[in-house]
Each structure stands twice: as structure tokens, then as C-alpha cells.
Amino acid sequence: MITVEDLRKEYGGFVAVDGSTFSVDSGEVFGVVGPNGAGKTTTLKTLAGLVEPTSGTVSVAGRAADDPEMRRNLGFLPEESPLYEEMTANSYLEFFADLYDVPDDVAAERITEALDRLDLEHRERRIGDMSKGMKRKVAIARSLVNDPDVLIYDEPASGLDPLTTNYIIEFTEQLAEQGKTIVFSAHNLYHVESICDRVIVMNHGEIIARGTLDEIRREHGSTEYHVYTDVELDAAEPAGDERYESVVGDMDAVEALRSQAAALGGSVVDIQTRDPSLEDIFLDIAGETPEQASEGERDRTVEAET
Known part of the structure; x- marks a missing residue:
């Protein structure tokens, strides 16, 4: 479903991703973890066709990542997801469904189903008047209006309270059970450990560990x-x-x-x-948890991307 071969991305003299190679199977939940500045977000944006690789190839659902037709089969949720705050949740989602040429009756059914499953009330309230958790639910619903086979979620629960976070993680699990292919990044390694079939660990732009959690434990951890x-x-x-x-x-x-x-x-x-947790292993091979990463390195990555 997703194939990445020798992906490299440079911003001037800064190497954000250096020679990444991995694949994601259909129906798999695939975790991408690492400290800030490790290259996670650049990798996910490249998969979504938003960042052009310096070298290497990326294929999503049988198409090149920069193919506009690929995006019709993709749902992307960035870590920061600005919404049109003057719109209501319903009007906002209807607008995006129209961009994907989804028929009105089909769009109405999908929007209602997604918002019901996300337990989002006040659907006619201005998005600007919503809480951060409600806005995140609207953004997730937006990623589903075109009924994509592939979902790329960058920190879907970023900055949310524990109750909303758990709800969104459970919702992501439900999407996987429906057969969606999900590439998932999160700072909370417990969430990654609980739902991902396989994981890559990145640091300084490189993949430093990969495999199922059991495989990573055998190679890098100890009982x-x-x-x-x-x-x-x-x-x-x-x-x-x-x-x-x-x-x-x-x-x-x-x-x-x-x-x-x-x-x-x-x-x-x-x-x-x-057995060691994913966080234990991360501390051992990367020397820090994602939350402890250098903000300076993260700022350099963000500045380079901008």
C-alpha cells in the first residue's frame, strides 16, 4: 500500500530525512516515532504529497505521492490543523466533500456517521467557538469525507486532555478494524505501543529501529x-x-x-x-523520550520546512 525507497529530504544544508526505506501493508497500523527534529513530520508530509523529496521514491496506494489522483484516496491529519473558524462543523465538512466531488447524499451520510462515531455535538456551532478537542474531531472527520483507504495521522491527539485523547485513540483503532491503512505518529509511546502493528524509530533523520514491537524488544531490549x-x-x-x-x-x-x-x-x-516498554527501548537507543527532545533541533526543522 505504501512503499518508501531511500527517501532523503534536505532544506538547504539541513538534512531532515536521510535514506529512509520502509513499506506499509494494506490494513496495517504503522507507527513513526522519534524525538522532535527526528524527521517524522517531514516523512509524513512527503507521504501525503505535501513535501517533494530531494531524492528517493514514495508510492502510496499504487501511485506516486505527488500524483493528484493519489490524494483522492488519502486522508491526512497534520499535527497543527487550522480550520475555517467562521464555518460550522457541518458546513465545513460539506465544503471539503464538495472538493472531493462526493455526491451530496453520500456526503451527508458520511458526515453524520463520522460525527456520530466521534461523539461530536453542537454541529451547527461556529468552529471558532469550539474547544480544541472538538476542533480535532472535526479535523479527523474531514480526513474521512472522501472515504480514503490510506490515513496519515500526525499526532492526532496532540495537546488534548486524557479523556479526549483516549477517545481519539480508540477511534483510530476502529478505523484500522475497518481495513484502513494508517500511518500514525505520536509522542505518547504508550498509544503507539497499544495500536501499531509495526513501528519505525527515527532519530536525526535516520531510521534506527524497525519491526513489530516484539522484534524491536528482541533486538534492542532485554527482559x-x-x-x-x-x-x-x-x-x-x-x-x-x-x-x-x-x-x-x-x-x-x-x-x-x-x-x-x-x-x-x-x-x-x-x-x-x-518486558521493556517502547519508551524504555527508546531511552536506550535514542537517549531521550520524544518529550525530552531538543526544542532547538525541532525549531530548526520547522524553520527549514517553512
Whole structure:
């Protein structure tokens, strides 16, 4: 459905994306994560045909990304999505449906269905009088008026309260269940982890990790075993209720702790396995979470794009 080959984008002397290659299968939710300035937004805008590559090729739904016909099968939601604030939600969506040559009766049905599913009330209220969460729902509905097969969502829940954020994440899951192909970027790595089939991790314009979450964990993460004993062992920490916790990295070490406890007249009373989260892995391979990224690097990217 989406194929990217050796994508490179330069703004003057600044390299925003450097040699990215990846593909997205039909019906897949594909995550693009990284700190600010990593090249995520440039990548997504290139997929949407809004940024011309310096070199490399991009194909979306069988067409080049700069092919106007491709955009008829695409829904794009940028991180910042200015709306026509003098319009109501209904009139705004009807306007965009008309731009896509969607028949009036079909447009009315799609708009009503999308706003119902997004639980958006006050559809005749001026968009300028709406809350940020309501505006975001209108922008998401706009991405659906042409019933696209491919959706590109850049930070769909950016700046929203937790309740609205969870609602939008759940809605994105529903779209995936309907067979939409979704490329999804978010700073909240828990959301990416919860809905994405595969992920690429970007930093300084390059892809530094890729695959399913299990594949990324196997390659870049390590499982921890939290072993609880009823006697204190070397380097163990008190864990309450006369228990002591030791953290080791493999089963051989677990068995060694079991032997040490037995030698002291005690035993292992519990073992808990903990796999690294995507954020844990990100901290390890990129050195920072997306939220901790350098604002200076982000500003340089935004300035270059402008």
C-alpha cells in the first residue's frame, strides 16, 4: 500500500530525512516515532504529497505521492490543523466533500456517521467557538469525507486532555478494524505501543529501529526477572512483608538466586517477568523520550520546512 525507497529530504544544508526505506501493508497500523527534529513530520508530509523529496521514491496506494489522483484516496491529519473558524462543523465538512466531488447524499451520510462515531455535538456551532478537542474531531472527520483507504495521522491527539485523547485513540483503532491503512505518529509511546502493528524509530533523520514491537524488544531490549525471596540476599532490596527483591537478566541468574536463598534457609517466593516498554527501548537507543527532545533541533526543522 505504501512503499518508501531511500527517501532523503534536505532544506538547504539541513538534512531532515536521510535514506529512509520502509513499506506499509494494506490494513496495517504503522507507527513513526522519534524525538522532535527526528524527521517524522517531514516523512509524513512527503507521504501525503505535501513535501517533494530531494531524492528517493514514495508510492502510496499504487501511485506516486505527488500524483493528484493519489490524494483522492488519502486522508491526512497534520499535527497543527487550522480550520475555517467562521464555518460550522457541518458546513465545513460539506465544503471539503464538495472538493472531493462526493455526491451530496453520500456526503451527508458520511458526515453524520463520522460525527456520530466521534461523539461530536453542537454541529451547527461556529468552529471558532469550539474547544480544541472538538476542533480535532472535526479535523479527523474531514480526513474521512472522501472515504480514503490510506490515513496519515500526525499526532492526532496532540495537546488534548486524557479523556479526549483516549477517545481519539480508540477511534483510530476502529478505523484500522475497518481495513484502513494508517500511518500514525505520536509522542505518547504508550498509544503507539497499544495500536501499531509495526513501528519505525527515527532519530536525526535516520531510521534506527524497525519491526513489530516484539522484534524491536528482541533486538534492542532485554527482559528483566524480578525475584522475591524470604531471606535477604546480596544486592537485594526490601520489598515489604519480609520479602526482598533482586533484579536479574536471565534464568541462570534466577537459579543462582534460588540456590543462594536455599543456602540461607530461605526460598524464592515469587518471580515476575517484565518486558521493556517502547519508551524504555527508546531511552536506550535514542537517549531521550520524544518529550525530552531538543526544542532547538525541532525549531530548526520547522524553520527549514517553512
